[in-house]
Amino acid sequence: MPIPNSCRIAGLALMLATLASAALAQVCKEDVRVLSQPREGLTLLEKSRDEFKRLSGASFTVDNLNENDRRAKSRADASTVGKYHVYYVDEANVAQFVQSKWIVPLTPYYPAGYDYADFDAGRQKVATFAGQTWFAPLTGGGDLMVYRKDLLEKAGIKPPATLDEFVAAVKKLNDPANGVYGVALRGQRGSGANVWRWMPFFRGYGGQWFDGDKPVFNSPAAVKATQTYLDLFKYSAPGTKTGGWDESTGAFLAGKVAILVESTPLAGNALDPKMSTVVGKIAYAVPPAPLTGGGYGHGLAIGARANRTEEAKKCAGLFIAWATSKENEQRRLAEGQFGELNRTSVLGSPEFAKRYGADLGKALADTGKVTAVNFWQDPAWPDLGDRWGIILEELITGSRTDIQAGLDELDAYAKQLIARRKK
Structure with missing residues (x-):
């Protein structure tokens, strides 16, 4: 057959x-x-x-x-x-x-x-x-602006699209008498702690780490970024001046913070009723311009x-x-x-x-477009970043006050790192 x-x-x-x-x-x-x-x-x-x-x-x-x-x-x-x-x-x-x-x-x-x-x-x-x-x-991930939509609506504030609008909203929403703070930042020293949250300001204002082997970060852009970051700490939740990710996000999840820019895992935590008291009260957007997302x-x-x-x-x-x-x-x-x-x-x-x-999915897609590599892509980055983290923490806590002098000190340290590599 x-x-x-x-x-x-x-x-x-x-x-x-x-x-x-x-x-x-x-x-x-x-x-x-x-x-x-x-x-x-x-x-x-x-x-x-x-x-x-x-x-x-x-x-x-x-x-x-x-x-x-x-x-x-x-x-x-x-x-x-x-x-x-x-x-x-x-x-x-x-x-x-x-x-x-x-x-x-x-x-x-x-x-x-x-x-x-x-x-x-x-x-x-x-x-x-x-x-x-x-x-x-x-x-x-990168960064998202995560905010209490109930608090913004009550205050008649639109989600800020620019850094100036963000600062104004933080000031207006700050209400310590009722246990609510405008923002939560990271003050704890470290390349992955306070420096990580400072870098979007630095890069957003046009700052660069190096020009070839020449350090160029003790610039007016770095001074402006640092001053802006320090000013925002006036409205930051208690414990964040020497705190890191846990303190910053923990304050938000506990319902004590109106608005912040943080790494994207916060978004998932904020939707988990086991971790968050603000489920159903939050919304997301890209970081306010000109901030870059911390990739x-x-x-x-x-x-x-x-x-x-x-x-x-x-x-x-x-x-x-x-x-x-x-x-x-x-x-x-x-x-x-x-x-x-x-x-x-x-x-x-x-x-x-x-x-x-769906709103979180869209926000993640949008923030991916503004996410940047903010740090110095070099094996010596953790060393340099941690050194700046110490100086920055001292500026935040007030044991040091001269921003330019701190950046100049970091510049001298960076030159030592480069010189060692060339030997």
Whole structure:
């Protein structure tokens, strides 16, 4: 009996699918070893381990360490034995990993079908250094202006679109007698604390860190940014002059703050009734112009030492693409892992809107357009940033009063850093 054409076609399709599957199975010759720090999204991947094995022909293992230990071990491993195929990197250390040649560019090994362009624009900026992309985001964000719409409506204030309007609104909304403060800032020293919140003012006023190897940050723009930041502390919630993220966002979640500009994870926290007393009372917008959003990002990069062959690099790239794929982001969305959502297709999806509201999705998309890399992209950044954090905290608390002198002192320190590097 002749075999029908439809069966032949079906058989051919099955054969081609089998061959394609076999070809995919050859991508990875050994299990992918990942050095990371604890992330809910990576833990969730464990449930889909068989999916990656079918896709690549191998499995994966993830070793988790706390942030500081992860940074130390990844530096040690990347510079010596190279045990790990994939490193978890962040905005503070990607420059060091690139300049030390511990990781390789991601784009050549990130399969096109996984659509890297779908990641939020701000996260893409942070993952870019020296004109190339180095990691795929697992978490990150920029800044949002988060405000109490009930308080603004009662005071007859429109959501401020400019910094001048923002300052005016903060002053008008400040009502300590009734337990409400106009704003919440960060005064605690540190490149990721008070300096992080100060930098949007600095960059918004046109400040730059360096011109080549020459420090240029003790400029009129830096003085203006610092003075504006100090003036706003007159209306900042108690405990924030020496406080960081926890104190600033905690005051807002407790209903003590009218308006603030903070990193995007606050938005998810503010919608969680277990953490927030202001559920249903808040709204979001982009930071008031000319403030830039403080872009940050953590993600997965391809190790150079453990992936000496092109085949190995393709395997690591496939794991990274799969781990950060649209499908895995949808799984994180279903689990309520707000802080690990990075893709515009997910942030703009009906599922996201149902869980978090369409207005938040739009605000996140809009803020991605103004998100910038505000810090100095250099291995010495944490050293320089932390030194400025000490000076800035002293200015905020009043133990130091001369802004220009503080910036000049930082300028001298930066010149020492550059001189040491040239030796």
